[in-house]
Each structure stands twice: as structure tokens, then as C-alpha cells.
Amino acid sequence: MEPVAVVGVGMTRMERERRPDGYADLVYEAVCLALADAGMTIDQVDNVVTISNDFFDGRTISSMAVQDACGSYDKNISTVEGDGAFGAFYGLMRILSGSFGTTLVCAHHKGSESDMSLITNAMFDPVYERSLGIEAVTSAALQARAYMDRYGVSEEDCALVSVKNRANALRNPLAQLPLELTVEEVMSSPYLAEPLKVLDCCPVSDGAAALVLASAERARKAAGKPVWVRGVAHCCDAYHLGDRDLSDVRALQRAAAKAYSMAGIDDPAREIDVVELYDAFSYMELMWLEGLGFCGRGEAGRLTAGGATSLEGNTPVNASGGCLAGNPVLVAGLNRIIECALQVRGEAGEHQVEGVRTAVAQGINGPCGQSHCVWVLGGER
Amino acid sequence: MAGEKNGEGKEAKEERKELIKLESGEAEQPFRWSAGTYGSRFLSELRDNCRFVGVRCPCCGRVYVPPRRVCGPCFRELTELVPVSDEGEVITFTVVSFGFVDPSTGRQKPVPYGYAVIKLDGADTYILHYLDETDPGKIKVGARVKAVFAEERSGSMLDVKHFALLRA
Numbered sequence: 247m248e249p250v251a252v253v254g255v256g257m258t259r260m261e262r263e264r265r266p267d268g269y270a271d272l273v274y275e276a277v278c279l280a281l282a283d284a285g286m287t288i289d290q291v292d293n294v295v296t297i298s299n300d301f302f303d304g305r306t307i308s309s310m311a312v313q314d315a316c317g318s319y320d321k322n323i324s325t326v327e328g329d330g331a332f333g334a335f336y337g338l339m340r341i342l343s344g345s346f347g348t349t350l351v352c353a354h355h356k357g358s359e360s361d362m363s364l365i366t367n368a369m370f371d372p373v374y375e376r377s378l379g380i381e382a383v384t385s386a387a388l389q390a391r392a393y394m395d396r397y398g399v400s401e402e403d404c405a406l407v408s409v410k411n412r413a414n415a416l417r418n419p420l421a422q423l424p425l426e427l428t429v430e431e432v433m434s435s436p437y438l439a440e441p442l443k444v445l446d447c448c449p450v451s452d453g454a455a456a457l458v459l460a461s462a463e464r465a466r467k468a469a470g471k472p473v474w475v476r477g478v479a480h481c482c483d484a485y486h487l488g489d490r491d492l493s494d495v496r497a498l499q500r501a502a503a504k505a506y507s508m509a510g511i512d513d514p515a516r517e518i519d520v521v522e523l524y525d526a527f528s529y530m531e532l533m534w535l536e537g538l539g540f541c542g543r544g545e546a547g548r549l550t551a552g553g554a555t556s557l558e559g560n561t562p563v564n565a566s567g568g569c570l571a572g573n574p575v576l577v578a579g580l581n582r583i584i585e586c587a588l589q590v591r592g593e594a595g596e597h598q599v600e601g602v603r604t605a606v607a608q609g610i611n612g613p614c615g616q617s618h619c620v621w622v623l624g625g626e627r
Numbered sequence: 628m629a630g631e632k633n634g635e636g637k638e639a640k641e642e643r644k645e646l647i648k649l650e651s652g653e654a655e656q657p658f659r660w661s662a663g664t665y666g667s668r669f670l671s672e673l674r675d676n677c678r679f680v681g682v683r684c685p686c687c688g689r690v691y692v693p694p695r696r697v698c699g700p701c702f703r704e705l706t707e708l709v710p711v712s713d714e715g716e717v718i719t720f721t722v723v724s725f726g727f728v729d730p731s732t733g734r735q736k737p738v739p740y741g742y743a744v745i746k747l748d749g750a751d752t753y754i755l756h757y758l759d760e761t762d763p764g765k766i767k768v769g770a771r772v773k774a775v776f777a778e779e780r781s782g783s784m785l786d787v788k789h790f791a792l793l794r795a
């Protein structure tokens with residue numbers, strides 16, 4: 247792959263309700279931060295990829311509503327309806343096509359403006375599934391049970407992820423839900439859908455993020471230290487929940503294998519210094535860690551309990567607090583990539599992990615992690 | 628004291644800053660989704676005969692329920708409709724405790740309720756449905772279940788009222 251770098255990043259704070267501002271305002275804020283970080287003006291942006299979802303925004307062609315805010319006027323602009331990790335992938339491909347030297351990628355979400363259950367219900371099949379009330383939390387509970395039952399994972403194992411990530415969030419000024427918690431407190435929080443309790447679940451959030459990708463030639467002209475894309479891949483499993491073994495992480499394993507092979511990584515646990523993954527629910531961190539190859543199937547609970555994924559551990563996971571500390575949908579995957587870029591630059595602030603050379607970010611699309619996008623970022627090409 | 632003054636000034640400014648929100652109100656976006664030929668057959672069999680129908684892939688032999696046109700993994704067109712049982716097993720389950728207004732009925736289903744991924748005997752894929760049990764301690768992965776049909780049926784998944792746990 248021709249070298250492409252992340253040269254500018256910007257994230258808004260994640261909040262339960264960003265009352266004064268519409269989503270275009272959030273996009274403008276994130277885009278300005280990313281451009282300033284890159285030391286670029288909007289004129290140096292060759293094309294724009296926006297990330298939005300018409301249901302969440304309550305309007306069709308939702309991408310066009312941020313056209314001014316993302317500076318795409320008189321430019322080539324295209325849209326991804328899906329998680330930010332996939333939107334960034336498209337932005338990367340547009341540079342690899344040779345047509346563009348830089349891509350601005352931006353994502354926004356205002357969970358405060360709609361009903362999360364109704365909208366996530368709408369991702370399911372309208373003929374066979376939607377009328378049965380399935381939505382994000384219910385489907386996640388079905389997956390959590392399938393995973394826990396198959397591998398003997400306990401609710402306490404999952405609770406520990408929530409404790410760890412919310413504590414990490416205490417060091418992240420952009421986090422929405424920094425909390426000092428104990429496993430007992432997570433365990434005694436009320437069930438939403440058994441085995442998932444309130445404190446196993448991400449909050450509803452408002453937020454936006456933006457990043458600037460650049461070819462090697464254009465990255466040289468950017469202000470900051472470029473963070474290189476060393477490997478990236480995505481892979482998709484079946485859409486219908488009933489067509490999948492929900493305890494399986496095949497799609498993630500395939501995406502990770504491809505991304506690692508591009509990056510020349512043989513032993514992820516040894517060669518990857520930090521991971522930001524899509525922990526919308528505590529059990530997901532365990533499943534995705536196994537899918538990313540940091541341990542065998544069913545072993546991530548023990549890995550977590552042993553401290554390997556804590557801030558001081560061998561491979562800190564979600565040092566930022568992850569999605570459990572704030573989950574603007576669609577933005578979340580972009581935030582994972584941005585947090586990894588900051589870690590590689592050594593500029594993650596209070597949650598910086600020492601000596602990060604290689605970082606892995608993961609985003610998901612579709613119910614229960616139907617598809618996965620894995621990014622390997624590093625300081626060297 | 629200067630700080631206090633600044634604080635007052637800020638408060639006065641904030642009073643003037645009115646934040647307006649617009650409600651979408653009762654507006655709806657109605658749709659009419661085609662169930663397709665096989666889907667129509669599946670739903671009419673539920674409605675008229677309280678039976679489940681699947682479709683078999685000639686290539687991998689997998690039986691899909693509900694039936695659909697194409698086997699994804701084989702990318703082959705499916706033509707052989709086959710009957711499957713109204714009994715099966717629980718693949719995974721949950722008990723839902725949070726309220727949720729069902730968009731198809733506009734009503735909130737009383738909580739808690741059991742929910743499961745179910746493999747009907749003779750099928751290779753699973754369906755989602757309600758369970759008649761709300762105590763998670765009494766539900767097991769692998770438990771046997773049987774469909775309980777609604778008295779009034781209209782050709783939808785809700786023609787099955789729920790699945791009942793078959794207690795040995």
C-alpha cells in the first residue's frame with residue numbers, strides 16, 4: 247500500500263446533551279480542531295468524506311446538512327452511512343486512488359435528539375424482526391449470553407471492563423462518563439436486559455470528530471508528526487442475527503489477520519502497544535480482544551483480571567475510556583482511530599501510555615458487531 | 628468582588644440566551660414493505676395453518692427460516708420450500724426489563740419479558756421471538772421450546788404469541 251498518514255485530528259467533548267448546538271455546529275468544531283492540528287487551511291483539503299445516518303439525524307441526505315460546516319463547498323464530497331472507522335477507510339481509499347492528496351473525514355451524532363431504542367430497532371428486518379421489539383440493547387444481551395454461555399465467562403468478568411474503562415476516563419477531559427466504580431457497583435446496577443446491567447452499557451451521547459488523512463508527499467507539508475497507516479482491513483458477517491453464531495468473532499479475526507499481515511505483525515500481544523476498540527457494552531471488549539488475537543477464545547476475562555489491559559498493563563485497552571465512557575454512534579470508530587493516533591504521537595495527555603509505537607483501532611457496523619474494521623497505526627512508515 | 632460582578636453579568640447574559648428545540652410531533656413515515664414471494668408464503672402459512680416453512684439450499688443443504696431467495700455463502704438461488712417444526716431449542720436468550728414502545732403497535736410491551744434466539748427443528752438458521760418465562764434462572768441455552776400461536780392471526784411474526792418452554 248502507498249503510505250498514507252493521519253496528519254490532523256479533532257474531537258469534541260462527549261456529552262449527554264450538547265443543548266446549545268445542532269450537529270453541524272459540532273462538525274464545525276471538530277473540523278476546525280483537526281485542521282488546526284494539521285496546520286492546514288480548508289483550501290488544502292482535496293476532498294471530504296462525511297459520516298452520518300439519516301435515521302439518527304431525522305432527515306434524508308443527512309450528509310448535506312453539514313456541507314458548510316465541513317468545508318466541502320466546491321469540493322468533491324462523499325458520504326459513508328456507518329461507523330467512523332469505515333468512513334475513514336473510504337477516505338483512505340480516495341487518497342490511494344491517486345485522485346486526492348488529502349481527505350478530511352468527519353462524523354457527527356446527537357443521540358439526545360432522538361430515541362435510541364426506536365432507531366436501533368429500525369436496523370433490523372422490518373418483516374421478521376422489527377415487530378418483535380429487538381434493538382441495540384436486546385440484541386447485545388442475546389450476544390452476551392451466547393458468548394458467556396459458550397466460554398464460561400461471568401458477569402463479573404464483564405463488569406471489570408466497565409470498572410477499568412470508566413476509571414481510565416477520569417484521565418480523559420473529553421469523556422462523558424468518568425466514574426470510580428467497583429465490580430460490586432456494576433453488579434448491583436439494574437438489569438436492562440439480562441445479563442446486561444445499566445453499568446455494562448455505553449451512554450447515549452452527543453459528539454463529533456474529524457481527521458485529516460494525507461499522502462506521503464502531502465504529509466510532509468503538514469504541521470505535526472504524521473501517524474502512518476500500516477495496515478487496515480474490514481470484513482462482514484451475515485446481517486440476520488439468526489444466520490450467525492453470535493458468540494463467533496470470525497469477521498473480526500479475518501479483518502485483523504489482513505490488517506496485521508499488511509503491517510507485518512505476527513504476535514499482536516507482543517507487537518501492539520495500545521488498543522482502542524468498540525466497547526459499546528462491557529462484554530464486547532472481551533469478545534473483540536479475542537477476535538483481535540490478544541488471547542484465545544474465552545480467555546479475555548482472565549487477561550483483563552490479570553491487569554494486562556489496564557493503563558499499567560502490557561497492552562492497555564481503551565486508555566481513553568472507550569465507548570463505555572461516551573458513545574456518539576458513528577463518531578465512536580473515528581474516535582478510536584484518533585485516540586490511537588494521539589497515543590502514537592505521545593500526545594494523549596493524562597491517559598498517554600508510555601512508549602507507544604504501534605496502536606490498533608477497531609470499529610464495528612451492524613447489529614452485534616456484524617462487520618469490523620481494524621486499523622494498525624504507527625510512527626514509522 | 629470583581630469575580631462576583633462578572634458572575635452576575637454572565638447570568639444576565641445567559642437569561643437572554645434562549646435555546647429553542649423543534650419537535651417532530653406525531654408525524655410518521657409510513658412504509659409498505661414487500662415480504663416477497665417466499666416471505667408471503669412463510670407468513671400466510673403462519674396465519675392460515677400455524678406452520679413454519681423454510682427453504683433448502685441445493686448447494687450446501689442449509690435450510691433457511693424464514694425462507695429467502697438467495698443463499699449468501701453459496702450465492703445460489705433457492706427454490707425448494709420445506710416444512711420445519713414448530714418446536715425447537717433456545718440458542719441464546721435474555722429477559723428484557725426496560726420499557727420499549729413497539730413501533731409496529733405503538734404500545735409498550737409489559738416488562739419483564741423473555742426473549743430468545745430459537746432454532747426450529749429442521750432449520751439451520753434461527754428466528755427471534757418471545758419466551759413465556761421471565762426468570763432467567765429457569766431458562767437454559769439448549770432448552771426445548773414450542774410455538775404458541777395467537778388466536779387472531781394477520782400474517783406477521785406476531786401470529787406466534789410466544790414460545791413456551793417445554794418442561795421435562
Ligand SMILES: [Zn+2]
Nearest residue numbers: 684687698701
Ligand atoms: Zn448454500
